[in-house]
Amino acid sequence: MIKKLVIVLVAFFALQMNAQEGTASPYSFYGIGSLKFKGTVENRSMGGLSIYTDSIHVNLRNPAGYVGPNLKILKNESRPVKFAIAASHNSINLKADSGSEKTSATTVDYMAMSMPLGNKLGFGLGILPYTSVGYKLEDVNNNNQVLNRYRGEGGLNKAFVGLGYRITDKLSAGIDVNYNFGTIENTAIEFLYDNNGNLIQYQSREQNRSELSGLNINIGLTYKTMISEKLELQSGFTFSPKSDISSRNTRTFSTIVINEQSGQEFSVNTIEADLESLGFDTTDLTLPSRLSFGAGIGVPRKWFLGAEYTFQNTSKFSNPIVRIDNANFVNASNISIGGFFVPDYNSFSSYLKRATYRAGFHFENTGLEINNEKINEFGISFGVGLPVGKWFSNANLGFEVGRRGTTNQNLIQENFVNFQLSLSLNDKWFEKRKYN
Template sequence: MIKKLVIVFVTLIAYQIHGQEGTASPYSFYGLGNQKFKGTVENRSMGGISVFIDSIHVNLRNPASYATKNLQAFNGESRPVKFAIGGSHNSIKLKTDSSSEEASSTTFDYIALAIPMGRFGFGFGLLPNTSVGYKLESLNNDGDIQNRFRGEGGVNKVFLGLGYRLADGLSIGVDAHYNFGNIQNSIVEYQYDNGVPIIYQSRESNRSDLSGLNLNFGVSYKRMVTNKLELSATATYSPESTITSKNNRSIETISTSTTGQEYVNDSDEIDLESLGQAETELILPSIFTVGLGVGAPRKWFVGAEYLFQNTSNLRRPISSSMPPNGPTHKDATTISVGGFFIPDYRSLNNYFKRTVYRAGFRYEDTGLNINSEAIKEFGISFGVGLPLSGGISSANVGFEVGKRGTTNNNLIQENFINLQLSLSLGDRWFQKRKYN
């Protein structure tokens, strides 16, 4: 089955390169956009933890996971080739002190394949890194629109990873990421004649085409500490790197329809080369995570994870204008706690006893400060893993409810509900056949 599904990988790369609007958040204006969760539905349903690693699920956050040990539940059989694909739907309520508005987005989240080769394991895949999608307006003293900001796009990444099992329970790995994408933003400055907007307005449009490489290193350690309990510990580190931004800017004369649609009547390209802005370097911040967990294999697990991201020197792609209450960045942190429970994975007559039940929560300081307000995020998640035939594949459903931001100091609070769906498929490509 997986061999036939690999062609989907090529199709989705083409779709992702073409682009999708992966968010409807005003906070995606800042930096390179909103950070996307870079894990599977299984991880996200447990508060985002990735400390749990096994032989039948792809772990996108730690390349050491590619070199897990063989399937103990199947008499030491070689671990399977693993294929994972997932997407999500996000419903958001944007709220200020005086008004509210609703928005939604549906996105492809990841596709990945992990292939075992003895003590080694290989992985590759595609997933979004950041996402931009906003429409912001500022008003003048008369309550009319003064500026309108729009933005869309984001950064995606293709990764190729290698894991190696040093000893029983101890694995290391490294991922190489190629980041690519584009971010487009514009600002319209409205002019009025006796309180009536003039027919033709001026718009500045910017486009940044982004590309660059970075690495992610990982280590995973598992050990039985009693006859029934297994301890898990993980760590990952992604060093700071740069991403190249090739920039274009134009000043346009536009007319606007009654529905807000903007039509270009004339356009002049700005010579960014003479300004030293045609090509700039942006920083991808370093990321460090450490996790610890304990559980009974194939029964239950609970773990916690801490993430530190050096976002204090993050900068935005090319744009000459900023909305009111310009931002500052400090280092970002996330604390995640979660786990799962399986009533009886061997049950033959009760499907729901073989189902995996997951739950967790996370608290994140995004590192973004606007008008002296720290933008923080909190989410509670839960989900299920529905077994498919063969015992090494599942369909996964996850939910997350949470909020981002605040209504203090004229800011926007986002209340969100996420629905995530995925397939996690295992296939025995390299199973040795036995003959009597």
Template structure:
């Protein structure tokens, strides 16, 4: 049954991920795209918090979780802790609201594929995930109802990671992820020219830019978990990703084309490559800001948990020489998330829904992007279910989540995004290193 679920999940998620762009957000025009990875489905269903660590779920935000060996380490009592596999995808429905029009769009994406292997006090994790995504088509109409500008973009960056965790003591664990980021971002900008009589000039010019980016960065994690009394459990975590750089190999060209105002089609006549090497822009560096997060929470083992997490990024340090523009800038970003879960009876012999994990959360964020002097903020509320599947002794589960949120503003003729994300993942456990006992 588990093998069938894996095949079905990967097939559906892979099909969705190649069917459409990973995002439909106009704000993916800026920087290296919109941030796609915001934690596992379990994290996102609790408002985005990654404070809670256990031995049956992969936590891709904190590498200290790879050992899976913490206080109580349920349900394996610290022995024969499972190898954990997880895969996930998201379908998004987005309403783009402007001063004069509303547009609905959707996208489907693969979110992550990862494996975590505990070995005594050590633990290892590795996997693949889309990190940022670019996918937009923006058109600017003048007061006469004529198209003036058209911007298109696609691509993004992916991340392959390998992590290591070590359990210092029964309550304290540390870890580090080594991430290799790579991808391609393509942008085009068409500015239409008109005659004094309002007729389209015969030939128009479109600017095309392509960047192939790659580079390494690190993520350090710390996790603490202890019992305050016979029932209450305290969890605290912290992660830090230092500032890093991506290398970017760039190309830019200009296409002369015919534009059909009725169909919107563009017929290219010729293309001229720009000499970026002479300008020092053929090879550039993209600065990725540092990030710090910390959180804490209280709960009763196998029953309930409530936690909060704060994340801060030095986004004002972001730089990307090849994609500069006059209307946007960056400020330091922050996010606060609150969330938790409840399990009626995790080992109930009857009543399936007694073993279901019920999750909920909320978050507030300043994304760090400033457009036309307007700070782009984001708000979200989420709910989720963890549905037990397969062998009850392994505690595998299918996770369903839904997020309702809003990003941006209609001030200064900007776009406000109202989105709904439907998330699904499989979190599957298997014993590879079971300690056998004989009478």
């Protein structure tokens, strides 16, 4: 059954990747968009904690999680094939000194698969939106007249393949090779008025389009050991070195007429900028290095509590085609603390006792600085994993509430509520043949 479901979900995900607008944050105006991927629903429900690995969930942050011990239910000969898909709905209340506004976005977050390749090896692959651009902004004067209107859409997607290797019973290592691709479109319209304050017939529009592509890698380690008869220590480490992605750029200038009722834009004439003579037709964007490490303790199949620190060298980020005077990038960091609790994973009398209850929080310096104000984010999250079907498959529900940004320096504060849903499905695809 799971094999048929995989085919259906692959087709659905491929359609949604081109159709969705993954964010409604005004801060996606900067750089290559807001970071969309922050781990699986299980990770996000624990404040973004990704150091915990097991045999029934895909870990998309650490490729060392593709391997693990064989299961007793499979006669200690293999591990299940793991498949995961998730979607989320984000509701944002935008608050500024001049007023407030509400917006929302619903997206598919990721689809991935992990499978065993013998006792020591594991293989993983998947696809996910990595960053997302989706903003609509206006600049108004003292007479409440719109001077400029900005909008953007698109983002950077990531397709990956990876291998994990179990070095010892306690130590595993892995590597992902990521192909990053996507398109970002930014539009700016300048509104002009006559001496009486009436909008003139023709307006000016600038459109920039960047087609992005490039490779990078992610290396991971996990270490597990029993520190007492019941307590287990788990730790994780990941590192993504700095890399470049290529951006093919076009820019056009148009004279347009805007329908006042529908807002639809009609182009009167368009000219294309000669970016080649400026050396901007093809540029390289620097993706900064990223390092994370953390550890936690718990009783296997009962509870776990851990902490993780992430550092990203975003001060090295560069995008030559777009320069913004009042914004710059500084080094980013994130602290996640969270865990889970299972009342009784083997209970026959109560379904809810077999569920996994998760909670956590995180504090993040996003690395974006506007008008000398750092854009920080704080979030508290909760979640539950509900057993479904065979082979320890489960449905995971996540809920996150938090705040990003500030109203200082005429900026925007985002108060967000996120709902997430994922399916973590397991099946036995490979079985050794036995002959008498």
